[in-house]
Amino acid sequence: MRTWALCLNTFRETVRDKVFLVLVVFALVMIMSSRIFSFLSVGLELKIVMDLGLGSISVFSLLIALFVGTTLVHKEIDKRTVYTIVSKPIRRYQFIIGKYAGLNMTILVNMAIMTGFFYLSIWLMGGSWSLDLGLCILLIYVEIMLVTGLALLFSTFASPTLSAVFTFLTYVLGHLSSDLKFFSEQSENIIVNIFGKVFYYLLPNLSKFNFKNEVVHGFAIPMDSLFYSIVYGLLYCALLVIVSSLIFERKNLR
Amino acid sequence: MRSVIEIEGLEKVYRSGVRRRNIHALDGLDLSVAENEIFGFLGPNGAGKTTTLKILTGLLFQTSGTARVLGKAAGDLSTKAQMGFLPESPHFYEYLTSRELLDFYCRLFRIHKASRRKKVDELLASVGLEHAADLRVRKHSQGMKQRLGIAQSLVGNPKVLLLDEPMSGLDPMGRRQIREMIRKLASDGMTIFFSSHILSDAELLCDRVGILVKGRLVDVGKMADILKPRMGLFEAIASGVDGACRERLEGICKRVALRDDRLHLEISGEDNLREAERAIIEAGGVLDSLSRMRTTLEDHFMEFLKPDEAAK
Ligand SMILES: Nc1ncnc2c1ncn2[C@@H]1O[C@H](COP(=O)(O)OP(=O)(O)OP(=O)(O)O)[C@@H](O)[C@H]1O
Ligand SMILES: [Mg+2]
Numbered sequence: 368m369r370t371w372a373l374c375l376n377t378f379r380e381t382v383r384d385k386v387f388l389v390l391v392v393f394a395l396v397m398i399m400s401s402r403i404f405s406f407l408s409v410g411l412e413l414k415i416v417m418d419l420g421l422g423s424i425s426v427f428s429l430l431i432a433l434f435v436g437t438t439l440v441h442k443e444i445d446k447r448t449v450y451t452i453v454s455k456p457i458r459r460y461q462f463i464i465g466k467y468a469g470l471n472m473t474i475l476v477n478m479a480i481m482t483g484f485f486y487l488s489i490w491l492m493g494g495s496w497s498l499d500l501g502l503c504i505l506l507i508y509v510e511i512m513l514v515t516g517l518a519l520l521f522s523t524f525a526s527p528t529l530s531a532v533f534t535f536l537t538y539v540l541g542h543l544s545s546d547l548k549f550f551s552e553q554s555e556n557i558i559v560n561i562f563g564k565v566f567y568y569l570l571p572n573l574s575k576f577n578f579k580n581e582v583v584h585g586f587a588i589p590m591d592s593l594f595y596s597i598v599y600g601l602l603y604c605a606l607l608v609i610v611s612s613l614i615f616e617r618k619n620l621r
Numbered sequence: 622m623r624s625v626i627e628i629e630g631l632e633k634v635y636r637s638g639v640r641r642r643n644i645h646a647l648d649g650l651d652l653s654v655a656e657n658e659i660f661g662f663l664g665p666n667g668a669g670k671t672t673t674l675k676i677l678t679g680l681l682f683q684t685s686g687t688a689r690v691l692g693k694a695a696g697d698l699s700t701k702a703q704m705g706f707l708p709e710s711p712h713f714y715e716y717l718t719s720r721e722l723l724d725f726y727c728r729l730f731r732i733h734k735a736s737r738r739k740k741v742d743e744l745l746a747s748v749g750l751e752h753a754a755d756l757r758v759r760k761h762s763q764g765m766k767q768r769l770g771i772a773q774s775l776v777g778n779p780k781v782l783l784l785d786e787p788m789s790g791l792d793p794m795g796r797r798q799i800r801e802m803i804r805k806l807a808s809d810g811m812t813i814f815f816s817s818h819i820l821s822d823a824e825l826l827c828d829r830v831g832i833l834v835k836g837r838l839v840d841v842g843k844m845a846d847i848l849k850p851r852m853g854l855f856e857a858i859a860s861g862v863d864g865a866c867r868e869r870l871e872g873i874c875k876r877v878a879l880r881d882d883r884l885h886l887e888i889s890g891e892d893n894l895r896e897a898e899r900a901i902i903e904a905g906g907v908l909d910s911l912s913r914m915r916t917t918l919e920d921h922f923m924e925f926l927k928p929d930e931a932a933k
Contacts, residue, residue: 372728376714383716447712451773454678455729456702620680621635 369457370465377469378476381435386473389427393481396423397488413494414583420485421579424504427481428474428511429538435473436518437530439466440615449620460612467519467608471512478508502593503582509600510576514538516607517571523614540566541573571603625781625812626654626677631686633672633836646672648836649686654814654829659807661823662816663922664833670816671709673833674785677814678706691781702730705774709785709816711766715759719750719769722758723776730777744772749798763790771799775806782806784815788822800826824848824918832925839925847921854914855894857886859901866904873897883909 400419404412440463443449453459482504486496517537521530540547544567551563575596578588633647646669654660662670675681676688679696688695691703713722723741732740745751748768753761761769767790774782787803788796796819803826807813817823823830824844831841860883862870867884871877873896876887888894894911901908 368731369729372725376725380714380716447708448714450675450678450680450708451706451711451713451726451770452729453680454701454704454706454708455726456698456777457729458698617682619682621675 370461370468373452373457373462373465374468374472377439377466378472381431381470381473384435386431386435387477387480389431389477390480390484393423393427394484397484401488401492409493413489413492416488416492417494417500417583418579420488421503421507421582424478424481424485425507425511428478428507429514431474431477432470432511432515432518433531433534435470436515437522437527437534439470439519439522441522441527441530444620453620459616463519463523463612463615464608467515467611470515474511474515475508478504478511497582499578499582499588502588503578506576506578506593506596506600509597509604510573512604513571513573513576513600513607516604516611520607520611520614523611523618537570538573541571542577544570544572545574572599575599623656624653625656625658625691626652626660626814627687627689628652628673628677629687631673631676631688632684633669633676633681634684646836647676647683647686650833650836650838652831652838652841654812656812657807657810659803659813659826659828660815661827661830662814662833663818663820663823663830663918664816665926668833669836670833671785672836674706674708674783674814674816677783678704702777703780705777705779705782707770707774707782707784707787710763710789711770711773713758713766713769713773716757718755718757719745719761719765719772720754722769723772726773726776732776740776744775747775747802748772749795764792764795767791768795771802779811781812781814784813786817787815788817788819796822820918820922830918832922834925840921844918847918848916850913850915853890855886855888855911856914857888857894857897857911858909859884859886859906860909862901862904862906866900866906869900869904870897873900887914 397416397420400416401412404415407415443452443466449462453462482501486500489496514534518530518534521533525533547570548563548567551559551566554560554563575592578593580586581588628650631647631650632645635644635646637644648669650669650673662673664670672681673688676683677690677695679701690697690700693700714725717725720741723744724737727737727740742751742754745754748771750765750768750772753765756765758766758769767787771784771787774784782803787799791799800822803813803815827844829841829843830847831838833839859870862884867877867879870884870886873893874886874888876885878885886897888897898908
């Protein structure tokens, strides 16, 4: 219940911080795109709008994870609101979990509404939606949860700006991690080899969450790799929250 | 009597800044506060009062030494459940109203929904914030935040209350209200440990005070002992005396000051007192008042700061 109270309050905080204004921008993007590309054939237009829709859901959620996630804990310490909370009978890891869960709840609600708009615009264009489209968005959500975890972790020891930079870099490298492995294995240099391996196993492999191509081009999503990706994502999130908690547990709140 | 707060050899070094300059905020602090005591923790700016309170509440970790509250290490969960804390000039979620905020704190104490509303109303009333129950914290004045801070420290019906400058930012009426509240809480058995710069409040409230200078406790004592009358020192006020008499008095008294046409005298020793009385009467004046001088907490406090000032 204590963690739940912290979670709900974080949700409330992001709502009052007008995070949901993102939705307005998203709705505009969806409306505009279906206007702009209307000169194309219906099939092609649908593909573009789908691509654009999935991309926007990804990007807007990423922006929230990046900007809200990195200030989540820092703001509490900076504005000194943490004093009256950590001195209450809660454990510090409950505070971390509560904050993390609260932001994920905000992103979930936000993504659900975006998905609603998205489905609506597809339907208005005469397309139909599939289960696969929903699964694809679910995996975007798991990916964003992971990114939020990264933002949380970095912000337990770095300033928000630095954390945002780190998080973004990890995000980019995380999408390239298979390529990094591939290229480092090609190299003759042993150091490059080792670094490539370390990076591959340390960085989250974010390409595992990307099923956009399958969905846009109408291929079936392989269920086993989807399941594997979800488990991988959730375990990675758990790890990030545990490490963040361990750091925060020892932090001097001054 | 049982010790509620026990601090032994507490040290805190802040490592900060680009040049990694170390600041010894606490330098071997020893202190114990007994059950049901009102203890005033005094000291000049930067003495380490806030640092001590933050260690006791588990916000900061000491560099060395021990700090125990209710028999357990500071920051222990079961201790925190029986402890209330008011931070120095407290800050709260600005987007919540007083009521929402207290409700949130009640949840952190796992107070059930059914009793939360009543509890919040009681707390708001006890600090005189009923009228601001639905006002966002953003729109609170300094004093209102301070009152809210005191209310939130009482959410869990604590056994021990740690207050960092509870009177700061309050108007005279507010200060009086809080004083009375602290007295009432203490009479119900609560132990209260507070830091303060307002010595007159501390003087009115405390059972015991400790004086902290540069991270060390330089004095600790019962209020009753500190405020004892000073032997052979008198304070007198005389009126209706002329310049010649004043000169004569200046020869007799330790200090003579003219305020509002009246002479304020400080006299040491009974012989000098008699002589001064005679001088006033012979000059046709009136002795308006005469009393033994008492030490105030301020006098006492200053004594411990003097060697420090001299060293500068
Ligand atoms: N976060 C911090 N980083 C570095 N030094 C600090 C920090 N907080 C306090 N200090 C230093 O520790 C010392 C004690 O500070 P503290 O806040 O405990 O004093 P205080 O007695 O509460 O003072 P005041 O009466 O002004 O509130 C000071 O020298 C201060 O500069
Ligand atoms: Mg202080």
